[in-house]
Amino acid sequence: QKEVEQDPGPLSVPEGAIVSLNCTYSNSAFQYFMWYRQYSRKGPELLMYTYSSGNKEDGRFTAQVDKSSKYISLFIRDSQPSDSATYLCAMSAGGGSNYKLTFGKGTLLTVNP
Amino acid sequence: GAVVSQHPSRVICKSGTSVKIECRSLDFQATTMFWYRQFPKQSLMLMATSNEGSKATYEQGVEKDKFLINHASLTLSTLTVTSAHPEDSSFYICSAKADTQYFGPGTRLTVL
Numbered sequence: 708q709k710e711v712e713q714d715p716g717p718l719s720v721p722e723g724a725i726v727s728l729n730c731t732y733s734n735s736a737f738q739y740f741m742w743y744r745q746y747s748r749k750g751p752e753l754l755m756y757t758y759s760s761g762n763k764e765d766g767r768f769t770a771q772v773d774k775s776s777k778y779i780s781l782f783i784r785d786s787q788p789s790d791s792a793t794y795l796c797a798m799s800a801g802g803g804s805n806y807k808l809t810f811g812k813g814t815l816l817t818v819n820p
Numbered sequence: 821g822a823v824v825s826q827h828p829s830r831v832i833c834k835s836g837t838s839v840k841i842e843c844r845s846l847d848f849q850a851t852t853m854f855w856y857r858q859f860p861k862q863s864l865m866l867m868a869t870s871n872e873g874s875k876a877t878y879e880q881g882v883e884k885d886k887f888l889i890n891h892a893s894l895t896l897s898t899l900t901v902t903s904a905h906p907e908d909s910s911f912y913i914c915s916a917k918a919d920t921q922y923f924g925p926g927t928r929l930t931v932l
Contacts, residue, residue: 751923752923795864797921808921810864
């Protein structure tokens with residue numbers, strides 16, 4: 708079993724739809740959770756960063772963490788064609804020598820006008 | 821805030837030559853930087869962790885003599901691909917650690 712599982716998609720939705728992206732993980736040591744957006748041929752861009760269970764909202768994006776179920780989600784409201792990208796979940800066990808990110812494989816999202 | 825730059829964005833070189841890629845944190849100081857490699861339609865593969873003023877820590881299977889990393893200041897890390905071969909052609913991405921990792925825009929290396 709891989710440490711982080713993420714459905715690679717592809718996921719195709721109409722403009723304005725609510726998008727739900729998910730990752731599950733097996734390592735209970737993971738405490739910090741991130742979502743990155745990566746456009747083709749570009750570096751990943753940090754969207755959300757959280758270290759506690761519950762919800763965190765930033766504009767159209769909501770990150771949800773459920774540590775008891777080892778499950779994280781990213782919701783995108785009112786999706787736009789410009790949201791078309793690969794979304795990577797990432798997590799780490801903490802700071803110091805534990806601070807390496809473990810990534811999901813990424814989900815390719817297309818938002819159709 | 822938390823902007824990371826990379827230079828060059830694209831480089832084409834001949835087999836056997838060396839290529840240097842720079843990674844800079846523009847608005848914060850980064851004790852720790854990371855170098856990744858990414859193949860098409862795949863996730864990022866960590867190559868090494870670079871700490872300012874000390875030797876880099878390489879991941880298993882990454883040749884330290886081929887991929888030389890220098891982190892001489894709190895805002896600059898460099899990756900040198902020595903004696904590059906076509907199989908080294910890839911997308912190289914750096915990141916710098918603040919509260920979390922912030923990534924550069926990537927460098928596409930093509931070795932002919």
